Amino acid sequence: MTEDLGALLRGLRDAADLTQEQVAERSGVSVRTIRRLESGRSANHRVGTVHLLADALGLREADRLRLATALSGPPGPPAAAAGGEAEARSAPAPAPVALPAPARSGRPAVPDALADAARELAREVRRRWRHEEAQRGVHDPFPLPVRWKPAPAALVDSAANVQRLGPGGTPRALDLDGDLRGTAEVYRRIPSGRLVVLGRAGSGKSVLTIRLVLDLLDLLDLLDLPPGTTAPQPRVPVVFSVGSWDPSTTALRDWMIGRLLRDHPHLARRGYAGATLAAALVDADLVLPVLDGFDEIAEGLRRDALDALNATAAPLVLTSRRDEYAEAVGAANAPLVWAAGIELTDLTPDDLADYLPRTTRTTRSTGAVASEAGPGTSTGPGPGPGTGTGATGSPWDGVLTALRTRRDPAHVRLAEVLTTPLMVILARTLYSEKPDRDPAELLDATRFPSVKSLDEHLLAGFVPTVYRRRAPERDAAGEQPRTAYADPERAAGWLGHLAHHLVRLDRERQDLAWWQLGDSLSRTTRTVAFVLATALSITLTDWLVGFLLTSLSVGELLLQGGLMGPAAGIGFGAVYAMADRSGGGAAFEPSRVRLTLRAARPHLGRSPLRTFASRFAHGLIGGTVMGVGCACALTVQRALVAGTPLTDPDVVGGTLINTLVLASVFGSSAGLAFGLTAAFEAPVDVTAAATPIGLLSSNRSTTCRQFLVLAPAFTLAIALGGHLIVDLLRNVMGPLNWGVRDSLFIGAVGGVGGAASYVLAFTAWGQWLVLARGWLPLTGRLPWNPAAFLDDAYRRGVLRQAGSVYQFRHLRLQHHLGRSYRERHRNFAPATFVPPSTDGM
Template sequence: MSRFRQRAVLTGCVLAAVLATAGLFVTDYGIHPELWLTGLALGFLALLAVLDPWLHRRRAAGLATDDNLDAAASALARALHAQWNEEYRARGLQDNLLNLHWSALEGEPGHSDAIVRAFQRSRRMVFLGDPGAGKSTTAMLLTIGLLDQNTNGPVPFLLPLSTWDPNAEDVRTWMTRRLYEDHPALRNTELYGSYAADLLVEQRRVFPVLDGLDQIPPERRPDALDRINRAFPGSHPLVLTSSAEEFAEAGTPVPGAHVVQLQPLDHEEIAGYLRAVSDPVTAARWEPIFLHLRDEPGGRLAEALSTPLAVWLAGVVYGYGEPSELLDRARFPDRRAVENHLVDALVGGAFGDRAVAHHAGASQVWPKDKATRWLAFLAEEMRKRGVRELGWWELRRSVGSTWLALLGAIVLGTIGGFGVGWLMAYASTPKLAPITGLAAGLVVAVAALYASGHRVSKPRLGVWRSLVVVSGVLGTAAGLVFGALYGLSAGLVVGLGIGVAVALRFALGSSAELSHPSSPKWTMARDRIAVWTGSLVLAVVFGAAAGVVFGPSQSGMVGLGLACGLMLGFTLSVLHLRWWWFTVARIWLALRGKLPWELMVFLEDARKLGVLRQAGASYQFRHPLVQDRLAGARPSEVPSDA
């Protein structure tokens, strides 16, 4: 749905609710409520018919045209540009970016400011380097650089390969799915036609920037590379990052690709960066380390600090500490010991310190021991699933699917059944209250069980995509039931209210903003808006219906109708939304002490504190080393605050 139609539907819904209320309670001018409501209902349906995208299906039902795809690619480029620039600033790279050195395996030297030019010459590149060498940063810089140019060429789409299972789906199918997941507005058939994301991939209007071949299990890497080569042959743009050893072991070259190697940092670059990010006192503390690196350029400490990740960690960890402890050979005998120490210090130092939280802009000071335990739980859950991305909607996987479905169904069934039964208990048929409430609760519970395992599919353009038909049919059905029980006016109020609720759900569920950068907070906010809007609409509907049935002077019954409508509206709004199942899982895990109550606030603070980073609508640990280190920790190794 276009932005104009979306706003018009929302405005029409608000006007319908206001005019319905005015017609019911303002009777000084001899307005007959039933006539008023009938005319208003017909007028509302006429408005929906004018705005209904399905009625324009000749334009929307066909495959996306070239103009549709041009518009989609342009808007997608703007969204990705905003997304990755925001992440670039969040990581502090605009102020303290190490100069990443890379050279071709043939020996040609290069520098990070030449990445975009190098790609434009070859159009196919493979970046190799040790863990922490800056491969992901290079991929992000290349993506931003290409998007900065705002050309009409293919749009770079940066994706972590850890989210792809070569045995489960084709690489192009995976790219298409990720486009729909991260940018749901591509489902907007009115603006972009049908199968916009599919055609963007098929027609090479987007090209993959694939980060982390080494994150795919070893036994699957050769097949994964073979599938990538077949999907994107030598004439098509492609970027791939991997560790050098894992790429060589895969034994499958990338035809036509310019392979470059990210080089380790030397002692002068390490010293220059650490002096730049330190105050004079802290910089002086680093001098013994700089002397050691100069004297032993091939030693274990020089090797440990040879990657941008390790140098960044050292700068953060020893911002106010004493780095000379790294000279202790017994405590830090090799590179792995130094890296583990820096990761542990990063996680431990990020939490529990008011000054650190204030400097990072965190919302609160999280207890160090609890924060470490929560992050270790998330890292372990991600390790079990073999993923590197933490999507908030995937939290449900940390609770057994059967157990989660039962919890969600019981809660929703109880809320919905109690709302209906409570209202019936004070209506003209109190004897039916227990039976009606139980029946309503069972219906809601069954619907919740079905919704718990139902995945949202690609948009279909059948009659169920019709705004006016669906709103009209459901509103008429509800109106007939309530009209038979409580009279024509009550039936008209409820029918119109249900129609308004369905139209609102349709409008709010349609993404009109493809150019909006994807983020965890934004994707969750869309679900929450749909929930509370639908809840409030049905609250007003049932409140008005109670006023019609019992008389507006009985304010208690009107209030009861509002409360019951709010409960029923909530249960109907959340059934197919990821937010509800996330909330059930979050509360259950918080009750067991596995995660904090304010999970999303905690994750955003962890991002600000440098432990997490953001990739589209998901979070990631700052580096796989951080995730692996936390996932390897045992609960007994994490101190308790008890």
């Protein structure tokens, strides 16, 4: 007979000598929920809630089984109609699992608006990483067996601290062994919710990270929590590439908020206590940081990073290479506090025997394999499941036999290389997916006399293999697509430039952001590019407007535009150079707002008055510089047409007056126009930046709307404001000429040309257009359509998507491509890195 759940739960609590309030504090379940369960007034039991209570009570397996039986009836085969839910509830009680609950376990329920934001974020995170996992081909034909063992004791905190026990508490043994099928269950066994994942380069840390995030989202049922629930809102696991974090200048909280705003622009809305949703989610402890790539932090900053992480108590997951993490632990004299640790283990020959033969899509003779592998290697499939491929065998059979026997040093070297998922995937791509390649060549001791030579061979062959020439398929409309990126050599050159672009003097970045591609050019080159681009926009605008609104001859019009454009271009270039030098280009990230005809909402950002003041100041500076340039250009034009010397006192006086008038008109008008555009800003949609291409498209639309708003606003402000300013100055400076035709001409040239120049020089999409789609392709460093190339590289498996940026699929591949590019371009000096600090040694 099944026990009553309420009575059983009440009896177990009494046996543990705990009050309802103490159980609530330990479990994170509200007292109200516990009372409803014990009184039998709750008919809609949540399995996760009962597991939390079981962990808080410290129940043994027998009592857990009693609790599971009371919850869902005696164990037995589930009814067919019950589906997966019935199966889950009828199974024996699982191993102890607990939502990670550190010192802040008793988190109160959050407002519905913030809970909705958490669920929305969870949906987006799940969608992205499911797509990424499918894009990687992780399940083709099945996931490689990524396994692990507990990390060395010197690299983890004590068991009592990991379990957050009080004085005198006796820690229980934590079972952290597992594989890729049980990532979330292993993590949920850690009471502190803090886990360090260690492994060699290419050992599968990224694959494990993705699987952990997806499993946590599935197990925690983040997407199905009813609004107004009294249970604590679970944390949303979010992957952060921690290599870009500088702990010496930015707090972890602020850096995480910035990453969330970049990858999820809809979180810029201000809907809770005046803070952005990103900040509110982080501050409410609703984000579980999965910090990927601790070893990618600059070497001199790792100790600071570990100290900053040790200053927090919140749950987190940290991945790193073992040696780099061990050095940071040694420098800090402490591991990550309250953190358990696991270390990924190597693949075995049996793992490869299961996997590699099933990756071959074509049937080939294995005779050549036997002759290359040596005596005894053509005996057919080795032991273990998956090695048999029928009568025809597999091209991998000889190699797999050599890996098991290791009769030759070449066999030992190859066995050492093929112990990580990265190298196995490279070998699979190079040989299983290319029918004219024989994997037996990997056993050639002459070609590959060392482990390093084998590594370099597999890395070097990856790009040519994935970019091998194929017969293009026609699309649904019957049109044959262009194959501009099918040339392996050109693709390798472009990818090499991108990998080199990520190298900085102090560190090697991993995020490949489309709005930062121009950073690969020197500051001088970028400034020259924007001078030319803005000069061209002003010149063309002057010619077009002059042809429509003035009676100047063709020669005078061409001369005027030819002078006005470069003068304004130099002005814009000077402003850009000052902004770039002061901000390093960081001010030109993609906008997180869109423009709409509706009034702005107060939760967008800073107060409307501060936003207007900031925009007015930017417009005032740019407009003033443009006015000075235009005044000088008009003086030169009139001097050339009339033949008057530039040193003539009348010319000098007229130039000073024009400078004052045009600088005042353009400066005030630009400030007013830019300030008022803030009234038309609204947050981007939730799907606006789901991918790098999505963010690019969204920012292009935003930039075009900015131009459509700024151009007429700037034109009217110049035309109408000019009359007002000239009338005011007449009282001081005497007669000034500002006719209607002149007003319209100057207003149109300044409005349209100035807005276009602003868009080109001071927006992320404008800089992408000028540099990534103009200058870099002209110099052969990128193709003419970089966005299509990046998306194509993603689909071929060279790149991966991480929110709104791309990353190379593997850091070792990025290193290889960058190094190869620098070797081909000797004018690039090798990157020099800051030596590690010797303080305290």
